[in-house]
Amino acid sequence: MQRQGHLQGLAFLLLTVIVNAQDTPQLRLVDGGSRCAGRVEILHQHSWGTVCDYSWDLKDAHVVCRQIGCGEALNAVPGAFFGEGSGPIWLDDMKCTGKESYVWKCPSLGWGQHYCTHKLDAGVICSGFVRLDGGHGPCSGKVKVNSGEGWTPVSDGNFTLPTAQVICAELGCGKAASVLGNLPFREDSEQVWAEEFQCEGLEPELWFCPRVPCPRGTCHHRGAVQVVCSGYIDVRLMKNGISQCEGQVEMKTSGGWRTLCASHWNMANANVVCHQLGCGVAISTPKGAYFVERGDEIWRDRFHCSGSESFLWNCPVTALGVPACAHGNTASVVCSGNQTQLLPPCNDSWSDPAGSAASEGHTANCSDSRQLRLVDGDSHYTGRVEILQQGSWGSICDDSWDLNDAHVVCRQLGCGVALEATISGHFGEGSGPIWLDEVNCTGEEAHVWQCPSQGWRQHNCSHKEDAGVICSGKIFTGSADQRVSIFGAPLTCHICVIHPFLGPVR
Template sequence: MNVTYFCSVIELEELCQWLSYSRQIRLVDGGGRCSGRVEILDQGSWGTICDDSWDLEDARVVCKQLGCGEALDATVSSFFGTGSGPIWLDEVNCRGEESQVWRCPSWGWQQHNCNHQEDAGVICSGFVRLAGGDGPCSGRVEVHSGEAWTPVSDGNFTLPTAQVICAELGCGKAVSVLGHMPFRESDGQVWAEEFRCDGGEPGLWSCPRVPCPGGTCLHSGAAQVVCSVYTEVQLMKNGTSQCEGQVEMKISGRWRALCASHWSLANANVVCRQLGCGVAISTRRGPHLVEGGDQISTAQFHCSGAESFLWSCPVTALGGPDCSHGNTASVICS
């Protein structure tokens, strides 16, 4: 009788452990993978966590569990909107070292006195950042271990990996990958893995990794990445894209016409070559084809003519000319 009871307890523990491992967690309605309303998938249903006692220690466990760096904020009162389905946890009281938020002390699974107006959320720093550059879209590559920001070695650091980072940070496409950036004295250590992205992954966290031999990566310094919010260019005439027409560029995900001010033959040559349209014959100003001043970019490109892409040229985007009743840049390619 005792043996039978003992076996049933073991089986129950194994079942609970299996259920725990089969659960999934995600952040919803926060504008990215690493911020939003906390939702847990259990037995086919996505549910939420009640915000009673919800604090930064609880958020730290969620951010670490998702590989999203450090916790910046623990949000309450359905800051990211109301969820639906079950409310799985209430009165969560993590200590910080737990590997999964459902392993933290709480009232118990599906025990609560809440409604979805009290859904908990988190804002995490993210797994990767670019530091020490001219803004959030350029600089030294650093990843968060769950404890601190750690630089990544420039050894075997590739452009596809940089493309994943730029896309994840909302910074467009990678323009260049650099190395030889001296490590700071405060760095202490270097990330002990090499990332082997193919360029299509949703984030650096999901890229394949290879441990460096002996935990030490060969390098000449920290990897650096420069991203650009300028990602595509086209020539539009009569509503179709071809080798002649108004110059339009996708900037932060939106197509915008470029102002004719400071538009040069060197700029036009870069655009024609980039589009496979030969060389520029003319840069005459075209009619104002776009409606609404918010669809015209004041970015001014200063190409030498040798660049492969328009976004590789130096650019100034502060101030800028008024295009409201003026002309937009146009190009006729050979």
């Protein structure tokens, strides 16, 4: 009997929790075009209803914005600015102080008590949770987030490219072109956001990304982090209405797809496009060869690529003062259609001048018997970082792993620059020793094992924390005598490995 009474008590408690959870009001903004603007609606007693705009002001709107994680209120909008709602009018004559945690805790006439129609539905326009501050316009600058109490900078500790991609997309600024750390804060004592964002890159907004509180409320960092967004979203080559590895170059922005002008379009730009699309290298750039009349103005922006960029929007661009493009003078590219090059990709075995055995994976051996490789990636320049030390291949722990560390790895392997420093066994768990932990490169070291760390085999990790990298890749071609890059500039070599056909290769 006692056990039965105990179970009945637990069932009653569980039912009470469920009922209370269902009775807890919810808040949303609708018909404003984004999560952080629109008509204020409250879910109460299983029905979504509105708020009357009598006495509606910025203090009331501020509570709403902070409650839903949209920063500060920019405007308290009356008169059903975002359209008339339906259902109950739940609250009227709001008199918030601006400090309340929930809008329904503000003084009012009470639930369902009002003298309104839906023509008086209240709305708000919030600042949003994130912005880029101090750059050239709203699409570049230091990353700052707003809890509703002001804008707080985000540190560069563990800030990743996927997080930057989410921010650029949320702000309508296209793709992330660069992420820069170690920037000075406004003041040494300036407060830093006490969470680390761990976006996967596909979240609709930064607010929805997983977050980890910093230990003791203090984030590890070297400084503030800056993001520069490109404004561009995608690129394609169109031939006969189909996206292929040859055709008219088209860029996608927030305004849709537009063709690019052929003025100042060259092979370096074309090589970036081919590589970005997985179409090998550029063979030619026939102007206007695939022109299709679309009725849209041709996009004037001029790109100035070196040829080593991973994405077209990473290239310097001239957008102001560019003359109109002549009719039909559109940029076109013919790509090789595959990734075949004379120089083997950086995951092939290379012979070492000192005669040490070449290993599988992306290997290089410059200073001693240690070797480095990337494994289990889906391309020649991505994967889990592994070091051959004392005859055993082992991994690196992701504690403090960031783009500076990844840059050293990519450069050491001749795989370009780092696009992302991956963590948490992103490319699968390795085996064998964990050779390094708390790697803290400046980005200028020649070899990753020259970076400050805990020391060989000193770690507190498991292989679930194996570090990886995504590099930009680097493509070269030419004869052994020429040794010229496909972009036309001579290839100067710091000899790390000797290719049997091409000679010294960086």
